[in-house]
Amino acid sequence: LKLAALMHDLGKPATHHIDQITRRVSFVGHDSVGVPIVDAICDRWAMSNALRSQLKHLVNTHLELGWLLHRPLDSRALWRFLRKVEPVAPEAIALSVADRLGTAGVDDRRSWVRRHVEVAHATWAAAWHGRAHGVAEPLLNxxxxxxxxxxxxxxxxxxxxxxxxxxxxxxxxxxxxxxxxxxxxxxxxxxx
Structure with missing residues (x-):
């Protein structure tokens, strides 16, 4: 998780963009652009394939929790999120919250920051519930x-x-x- 926190925004320099009208800064696609950079670092540091895979997956999916803020948080949305970030769901949730609070600050009271933390709580509970109870056997093959x-x-x-x-x-x-x-x-x- 610490390495993912250090590496999750490595794609930002390559995707830095300033809108000429609004002057807003964006980094669209920095998550996917960061993956090959992480892969190269893993090569240099001779990391195991398991750690490499987890780091690349965390970097590539670190924005996913944020997308849940803009839709109803029903059981289907939770299932899809968890399926997308497994096998590192708890780490993905923690990284997303750390990223949000690192940008906004832990004392930020804006509604979207509070919503991010609320969604993280719900997804965290769902992730641990799923791990505790496992996945049900398919009713049909x-x-x-x-x-x-x-x-x-x-x-x-x-x-x-x-x-x-x-x-x-x-x-x-x-x-x-x-x-x-x-x-x-x-x-x-x-x-x-």
């Missing part, structure tokens, strides 16, 4: 999904498996009958 939807095995089954996992994790689906209904009604074409 790929073959069963194909049979329920009367389709052949193929890439669309993977989409349906992920959709069903999300529906199970959010409590929308709790038994086989609901699972079959869920996958039969799911619009696979919306994923492409």
């Amino acid at each position: 790929g073959t069963e999904i194909a049979a329920a939807c009367e389709v052949e095995l193929g890439p669309q089954i993977g989409v349906l498996v992920r959709a069903l996992a999300e529906a199970q994790a959010t409590g929308e689906v709790t038994n086989r009958k609901e699972a079959e209904s869920c996958v039969q009604q799911y619009d696979v074409s919306a994923e492409h």
